Amino acid sequence: MKLLLTGFEPFGGSTVNPSEQVVRALANGALPDVELHTAVLPVDRASGPAALLRAVREFQSDAVLCLGEASGRAAISIERVALNLMDYRLADNAGNQVMDEPVVSEGPAAYFVTLPVRAMLEAMKAANVPAELSLSAGAFLCNQVLFQLLHHLALNEASTRAGFVHVPSLPEQVVNKDRLIPSMSLGIMLTGIRAAITAIANGSKDHA
Amino acid sequence: MKLLLTGFEPFGGSTVNPSEQVVRALANGALPDVELHTAVLPVDRASGPAALLRAVREFQSDAVLCLGEASGRAAISIERVALNLMDYRLADNAGNQVMDEPVVSEGPAAYFVTLPVRAMLEAMKAANVPAELSLSAGAFLCNQVLFQLLHHLALNEASTRAGFVHVPSLPEQVVNKDRLIPSMSLGIMLTGIRAAITAIANGSKDHA
Amino acid sequence: MKLLLTGFEPFGGSTVNPSEQVVRALANGALPDVELHTAVLPVDRASGPAALLRAVREFQSDAVLCLGEASGRAAISIERVALNLMDYRLADNAGNQVMDEPVVSEGPAAYFVTLPVRAMLEAMKAANVPAELSLSAGAFLCNQVLFQLLHHLALNEASTRAGFVHVPSLPEQVVNKDRLIPSMSLGIMLTGIRAAITAIANGSKDHA
Amino acid sequence: MKLLLTGFEPFGGSTVNPSEQVVRALANGALPDVELHTAVLPVDRASGPAALLRAVREFQSDAVLCLGEASGRAAISIERVALNLMDYRLADNAGNQVMDEPVVSEGPAAYFVTLPVRAMLEAMKAANVPAELSLSAGAFLCNQVLFQLLHHLALNEASTRAGFVHVPSLPEQVVNKDRLIPSMSLGIMLTGIRAAITAIANGSKDHA
Numbered sequence: 001m002k003l004l005l006t007g008f009e010p011f012g013g014s015t016v017n018p019s020e021q022v023v024r025a026l027a028n029g030a031l032p033d034v035e036l037h038t039a040v041l042p043v044d045r046a047s048g049p050a051a052l053l054r055a056v057r058e059f060q061s062d063a064v065l066c067l068g069e070a071s072g073r074a075a076i077s078i079e080r081v082a083l084n085l086m087d088y089r090l091a092d093n094a095g096n097q098v099m100d101e102p103v104v105s106e107g108p109a110a111y112f113v114t115l116p117v118r119a120m121l122e123a124m125k126a127a128n129v130p131a132e133l134s135l136s137a138g139a140f141l142c143n144q145v146l147f148q149l150l151h152h153l154a155l156n157e158a159s160t161r162a163g164f165v166h167v168p169s170l171p172e173q174v175v176n177k178d179r180l181i182p183s184m185s186l187g188i189m190l191t192g193i194r195a196a197i198t199a200i201a202n203g204s205k206d207h208a
Numbered sequence: 209m210k211l212l213l214t215g216f217e218p219f220g221g222s223t224v225n226p227s228e229q230v231v232r233a234l235a236n237g238a239l240p241d242v243e244l245h246t247a248v249l250p251v252d253r254a255s256g257p258a259a260l261l262r263a264v265r266e267f268q269s270d271a272v273l274c275l276g277e278a279s280g281r282a283a284i285s286i287e288r289v290a291l292n293l294m295d296y297r298l299a300d301n302a303g304n305q306v307m308d309e310p311v312v313s314e315g316p317a318a319y320f321v322t323l324p325v326r327a328m329l330e331a332m333k334a335a336n337v338p339a340e341l342s343l344s345a346g347a348f349l350c351n352q353v354l355f356q357l358l359h360h361l362a363l364n365e366a367s368t369r370a371g372f373v374h375v376p377s378l379p380e381q382v383v384n385k386d387r388l389i390p391s392m393s394l395g396i397m398l399t400g401i402r403a404a405i406t407a408i409a410n411g412s413k414d415h416a
Numbered sequence: 417m418k419l420l421l422t423g424f425e426p427f428g429g430s431t432v433n434p435s436e437q438v439v440r441a442l443a444n445g446a447l448p449d450v451e452l453h454t455a456v457l458p459v460d461r462a463s464g465p466a467a468l469l470r471a472v473r474e475f476q477s478d479a480v481l482c483l484g485e486a487s488g489r490a491a492i493s494i495e496r497v498a499l500n501l502m503d504y505r506l507a508d509n510a511g512n513q514v515m516d517e518p519v520v521s522e523g524p525a526a527y528f529v530t531l532p533v534r535a536m537l538e539a540m541k542a543a544n545v546p547a548e549l550s551l552s553a554g555a556f557l558c559n560q561v562l563f564q565l566l567h568h569l570a571l572n573e574a575s576t577r578a579g580f581v582h583v584p585s586l587p588e589q590v591v592n593k594d595r596l597i598p599s600m601s602l603g604i605m606l607t608g609i610r611a612a613i614t615a616i617a618n619g620s621k622d623h624a
Numbered sequence: 625m626k627l628l629l630t631g632f633e634p635f636g637g638s639t640v641n642p643s644e645q646v647v648r649a650l651a652n653g654a655l656p657d658v659e660l661h662t663a664v665l666p667v668d669r670a671s672g673p674a675a676l677l678r679a680v681r682e683f684q685s686d687a688v689l690c691l692g693e694a695s696g697r698a699a700i701s702i703e704r705v706a707l708n709l710m711d712y713r714l715a716d717n718a719g720n721q722v723m724d725e726p727v728v729s730e731g732p733a734a735y736f737v738t739l740p741v742r743a744m745l746e747a748m749k750a751a752n753v754p755a756e757l758s759l760s761a762g763a764f765l766c767n768q769v770l771f772q773l774l775h776h777l778a779l780n781e782a783s784t785r786a787g788f789v790h791v792p793s794l795p796e797q798v799v800n801k802d803r804l805i806p807s808m809s810l811g812i813m814l815t816g817i818r819a820a821i822t823a824i825a826n827g828s829k830d831h832a
Binding site (some may be wrong): 087111 | 429496497503516524526528534551554555
């Protein structure tokens with residue numbers, strides 16, 4: 001299976017983004033039966049989705065798994081849906097602040113992800129990684145790139161399966177916050193994302 | 209420095225206790241300048257504190273650090289105080305359920321711990337381990353053994369410094385819960401407790 | 417403005433449902449410029465949506481506002497979207513348990529609500545009622561009736577505007593729980609829902 | 625029964641303090657069998673405790689119930705203990721910031737409150753008011769005035785019973801916060817504090 005795995009650069013004043021760290025760590029390792037391509041996307045309303053779609057066209061992978069950071073969550077969240085809505089809770093790295101605009105004018109209200117989310121959930125839990133299915137990827141860049149990705153694949157009637165997974169903050173990101181929020185070590189994240197990728201690869205074989 | 213490090217056996221239906229795992233992992237490693245003794249205490253109103261006091265008398269250590277599990281917390285909690293109050297939120301492993309009884313009749317209302325809690329906090333944060341000072345160790349076994357330990361040392365005018373640290377649940381303990389609560393990997397816990405012990409050892413040298 | 421306001425009967429072992437109490441309390445009072453019709457829906461996969469659509473057809477109102485209970489939330493949640501997905505976290509009152517089925521086969525992935533959600537939010541906050549916009553109404557009955565309502569209105573090209581608001585638990589529902597969750601008094605809920613209805617009525621006039 | 629009931633003035637940038645509002649509302653009403661005296665204390669390291677002790681000496685009441693605000697809690701918290709520790713999380717209204725100092729040098733580590741906390745809890749729950757026992761009143765002014773009150777009564781061997789209850793934030797205090805925290809309406813708070821006072825009065829009769 002050819003898999004495109006993406007993360008995001010840091011944003012919102014942070015100097016690290018766990019999704020980028022996961023992508024860089026997995027890029028250097030081998031996953032059985034998986035040909036992995038990776039990209040780190042800018043947190044920018046325009047260039048972020050553009051970079052993703054460029055990589056999608058270039059790699060022509062069987063599956064695309066995008067990662068992002070969801071500060072405050074205690075578990076890895078497997079997103080089920082992308083909304084055609086942008087309502088940024090903070091500005092992107094280019095300073096864009098968007099309220100109540102569609103991602104794609106005249107596009108549908110939402111797309112469901114096409115990765116095997118239940119199998120990914122069970123694989124993570126079997127690996128002792130706290131994980132959950134999520135019904136909302138928010139209305140910031142994470143949701144936006146997922147929507148644009150699924151819209152692109154739908155328009156092109158592509159067989160590529162695609163989805164999004166949010167990871168919690170890393171311990172070093174929360175250690176000096178006034179209010180202690182949950183965090184997850186990079187090791188646990190890597191175990192979880194590897195398990196999810198294996199589930200995607202197995203699902204891909206089932207369909208072959 | 210001679211340090212007695214203790215944890216608790218599993219309780220409340222769980223098959224693991226992270227405090228026990230931390231103690232067993234550190235018992236097998238070397239800490240610079242520290243002669244480590246360890247014990248795992250039963251979660252039992254009577255034999256738990258008795259096992260701790262027996263180890264204290266036997267090892268005659270410079271410092272005692274007791275560990276316990278605080279399910280639901282997102283950070284390692286350095287306790288500051290032990291109350292002369294038992295109000296068990298669940299039964300101990302012998303089935304004892306206690307409400308509103310003193311730990312020691314005619315004892316004082318509380319003892320402050322005598323370990324360098326600020327230095328332990330700073331050491332953990334410097335090691336990128338989420339940590340916080342806590343004003344309540346609860347009213348279950350963790351608080352009880354801490355109170356009995358500090359009472360024993362006070363009665364004997366001992367120079368031994370003593371305290372308590374709560375660790376969160378491990379990922380494998382929360383993975384199947386209906387409600388996802390925070391967890392912390394064993395690796396992060398070990399980094400944190402090692403940093404705390406080093407801070408205790410350094411504090412001990414300051415006092416020498 | 418003619419408004420249809422609905423709530424749900426109790427479910428999940430509870431003997432009260434705050435959404436029903438809000439509907440019954442408002443049914444007995446007067447709202448300026450609003451002709452109010454009310455209904456209390458069964459928590460049943462089949463008869464719940466059927467009762468709602470029957471009331472919609474019967475009353476031919478300008479707007480439909482459905483209320484439901486979201487236990488654990490601290491604020492009134494104004495839902496923005498309904499998903500074409502059922503994944504019940506517990507059984508409905510007829511014992512139906514559903515996992516990963518569409519609400520409407522061959523229906524779209526989602527509908528956005530058509531009520532003025534920002535104006536409703538600002539009206540509630542101006543009335544000192546804790547409120548928030550929400551991107552997920554869950555995947556239980558609340559989401560299901562909202563999806564079926566919006567689907568019905570879309571198919572019939574109706575001008576009726578429709579949406580959903582979740583209210584927290586009442587104090588009497590949380591008072592004996594082991595874990596204390598947030599609650600909201602009926603009085604605060606009524607103030608909030610009255611403010612939201614006024615915002616809907618004003619929005620309706622703007623469009624006239 | 626003669627009861628002294630106190631609250632605090634606003635602090636930390638807020639323009640209201642729910643404890644002050646509860647005190648002012650109850651001062652204007654009648655409680656059966658209770659002669660009520662009230663005071664609103666400054667949030668000031670020196671003048672706050674001084675005002676409380678002045679009122680205690682002046683009114684010579686049978687019981688003292690101090691109220692304070694605990695932002696973020698979902699229930700009324702009945703405090704069980706006061707610690708001989710000041711570790712202000714923010715400055716008081718005079719700009720004093722204190723870290724790790726005792727309230728009373730050479731004082732004991734803690735005092736338990738002497739009001740009937742279990743009866744107060746049961747009375748609040750019976751009145752459908754979310755309430756809980758709490759093992760920590762923090763290390764700010766609330767804890768400090770409670771410690772100084774209990775210390776004063778202990779030194780003077782007074783029969784006056786004394787304690788502290790924390791109330792949540794009011795809805796109008798949380799409505800514009802970025803992060804929605806729990807709140808409680810003034811009406812529910814008044815019902816709860818009235819129930820607690822009745823429990824104190826009944827306990828007082830039991831002892832007569």
